[in-house]
């Protein structure tokens with residue numbers, strides 16, 4: 001990646017407008033990678049423009065928000081477009097049309113389902129997080145400071161659940177150590193992004209646990225539009241539910257489905273051993289080996305029945 005970094009530096013530092021964007025409904029890795037990268041791009045003398053959807057207030061401490069653009073996307077004239085943590089072009093949402101206008105495009109990611117949609121694709125499926133990949137690129141030409149370190153550390157911590165998931169490698173830990181050395185309050189970051197819950201998130205959890213059912217090794221729960229409405233919850237308040245129910249003794253796969261719109265559901269899958277990327281891909285989604293998701297056309301009951309059927313077949317074929 002070192003030689004590649006020289007080429008990247010040439011293109012990014014000469015870019016007049018360097019647009020950076022991430023997937024819609026951005027999580028900590030998407031926010032950390034986008035803002036961390038924006039600060040790095042500014043450090044090398046270019047002008048970053050960050051296009052990012054509304055994200056959970058738990059990530060409000062991440063610096064670099066002055067680069068977030070909130071005006072009309074049609075007015076942007078992008079030289080360079082860098083997508084981070086985004087498995088396919090359509091997940092850029094409204095920023096996709098800006099991507100299509102850019103002269104040079106980059107795709108920095110770690111989703112194994114990534115379809116290499118840009119001119120330059122730096123997709124490292126073995127990396128814990130997009131922030132880890134961003135660190136590996138910028139360390140060669142950017143002076144990393146405490147704010148950049150904190151942004152990248154946040155993404156790594158989010159996607160590895162505090163260096164716990166299998167995706168955590170020796171290198172992930174080493175990078176974590178290097179970032180801590182910049183003087184960030186790593187313990188406070190972990191508390192904030194992994195453990196602290198907003199009152200809305202607690203209400204959502206109460207409802208999700210109320211609807212929880214198990215079927216053999218599968219734990220599943222759902223939230224319909226009325227339930228979300230009664231909690232005043234939006235999509236950014238729904239993180240961590242599938243992860244939480246995977247902790248039940250004897251459970252190896254968890255399913256969380258919520259009603260996203262009329263006849264449209266969002267499916268999240270978490271697993272301890274089954275390839276859920278494969279299952280999500282069959283529904284037009286994707287993600288990682290043990291964490292993946294998809295949108296699903298249908299109501300909750302229909303989505304649930306199709307998904308449970310599919311999982312049972314997958315579990316049986318692996319026995």
Ligand SMILES: [Mn+2]
Nearest residue numbers: 029085130159
């Ligand atoms: Mn990620």
